[in-house]
Amino acid sequence: MTKKTVLTGITTTGTPHIGNYLGAIKPAIEASRNPALNSYFFLADYHALIKCHDPERVARSTREIAATWLALGLDTDAATYYRQTDIPEITELTWILTCMTSKGLMNRAHAYKASTDANRDAGNADLDDGVTMGLFSYPILMAADILMFNADIIPVGKDQIQHIEMARDVAGRFNHTYQPLFNLPQALVDEQTQLIPGLDGRKMSKSYDNTIPLFCSRDELRKLINLITTDLRVPGEPKDPHSSTLFQLYSCFADAGEIAGMRRQFLEGIAWGEAKKQLFEFLDARLSAPRSRYNALMNDLGHVEQELHKGAEKARAKAAPLLEKVRIAAGIRPLTYQAPAVVSDARKQEKSAEELVELAARADEGRRRAILVQLRPLLDRVAGADDKPAAAAAIIAQKAAEVDSLKKKAKQKAQNELDVLNEELAVFLNT
Numbered sequence: 001m002t003k004k005t006v007l008t009g010i011t012t013t014g015t016p017h018i019g020n021y022l023g024a025i026k027p028a029i030e031a032s033r034n035p036a037l038n039s040y041f042f043l044a045d046y047h048a049l050i051k052c053h054d055p056e057r058v059a060r061s062t063r064e065i066a067a068t069w070l071a072l073g074l075d076t077d078a079a080t081y082y083r084q085t086d087i088p089e090i091t092e093l094t095w096i097l098t099c100m101t102s103k104g105l106m107n108r109a110h111a112y113k114a115s116t117d118a119n120r121d122a123g124n125a126d127l128d129d130g131v132t133m134g135l136f137s138y139p140i141l142m143a144a145d146i147l148m149f150n151a152d153i154i155p156v157g158k159d160q161i162q163h164i165e166m167a168r169d170v171a172g173r174f175n176h177t178y179q180p181l182f183n184l185p186q187a188l189v190d191e192q193t194q195l196i197p198g199l200d201g202r203k204m205s206k207s208y209d210n211t212i213p214l215f216c217s218r219d220e221l222r223k224l225i226n227l228i229t230t231d232l233r234v235p236g237e238p239k240d241p242h243s244s245t246l247f248q249l250y251s252c253f254a255d256a257g258e259i260a261g262m263r264r265q266f267l268e269g270i271a272w273g274e275a276k277k278q279l280f281e282f283l284d285a286r287l288s289a290p291r292s293r294y295n296a297l298m299n300d301l302g303h304v305e306q307e308l309h310k311g312a313e314k315a316r317a318k319a320a321p322l323l324e325k326v327r328i329a330a331g332i333r334p335l336t337y338q339a340p341a342v343v344s345d346a347r348k349q350e351k352s353a354e355e356l357v358e359l360a361a362r363a364d365e366g367r368r369r370a371i372l373v374q375l376r377p378l379l380d381r382v383a384g385a386d387d388k389p390a391a392a393a394a395i396i397a398q399k400a401a402e403v404d405s406l407k408k409k410a411k412q413k414a415q416n417e418l419d420v421l422n423e424e425l426a427v428f429l430n431t
Contacts, residue, residue, distance in 0.1 A: 006028075009145060018252075033075070045058065072290050169373075179329040
């Protein structure tokens with residue numbers, strides 16, 4: 001059976017924290033031990049430049065993240081572990097894919113829309129104020145990261161699903177225009193690790209300044225845990241474990257028996273000070289050994305660099321042959337290039353009827369996905385409506401009126417959107 005390829009990258013703009021570990025690094029390392037998977041893990045240092053223009057921060061974060069994966073037990077013989085900037089094929093593929101990507105698709109990217117919306121809300125006439133081409137087009141770089149290794153499975157948070165859909169669209173367009181060289185990746189969202197609470201109860205994120213660094217010192221760990229927000233319930237008063245950041249963080253590291261024991265203490269009215277003390281001791285015990293390995297690696301960065309170079313060699317051995325096929329398919333060829341000899345068998349001179357049907361189906365699927373991305377706000381409006389059939393009917397009527405008002409190419413585009421809306425909203429329209 002053909003192995004599936006899983007790929008994960010972490011942007012090098014901050015110190016790894018518990019949320020990074022639980023949400024991305026831990027499941028990735030576990031996946032790397034699965035013999036049915038080919039695992040690719042990388043430091044996304046080109047992505048870091050999109051929003052961070054502090055070179056020392058990027059360099060420091062790269063060192064810290066590189067050492068973190070190794071300290072947590074990543075087997076670099078079993079997995080391919082590399083730094084994005086060590087793979088020049090990725091940037092070349094990014095340009096080729098850029099030439100296949102419509103501006104309209106990038107206009108719909110969440111990060112770009114968030115920037116333009118912020119400018120609009122601030123009354124700024126220039127909606128693109130502060131928007132760099134890196135921010136605008138980085139979904140294409142992300143697509144190149146994925147397609148360069150024909151990854152099948154991309155573990156992501158919900159906010160990144162759109163980028164995987166965009167990678168599929170770009171891959172489908174290249175395959176249809178030139179040659180079917182790229183797999184269509186699938187997003188993998190682990191619902192159980194979607195929200196790792198930070199010190200203030202919100203999602204742990206460096207943007208909120210509420211993180212717990214994974215390998216901070218014992219003293220700093222104790223200090224940060226003591227800062228975790230709690231309510232005013234006194235010792236002896238039962239406490240709701242599921243609304244408590246302390247309990248949620250404990251549960252992320254504990255087994256079923258340990259979780260049951262802590263839940264019992266909450267229901268019996270454990271004091272907040274005691275709960276924080278137990279969480280500190282529990283996390284410190286779990287992180288002590290990898291923290292020691294991490295500190296040793298940070299004092300031996302030559303070894304870490306060597307591991308990244310080893311991974312880059314493995315990655316380029318996969319990337320270079322595929323990029324050569326991409327270049328040939330797109331017409332970037334040596335002057336002496338000759339196409340492979342035509343096979344004499346007439347049945348092999350043309351694609352079979354089944355292959356043609358499959359290619360047409362792939363093209364249709366790609367176009368439909370692109371339309372769905374554009375229609376997502378309308379579909380979300382129906383999903384959130386109290387009277388869904390009425391909302392669906394109103395949207396269909398509005399789109400039908402738009403079709404009637406347009407001509408030629410614009411009319412066909414609107415008709416395609418209407419067809420997809422009718423399919424997606426059929427369950428509400430037929431009730």
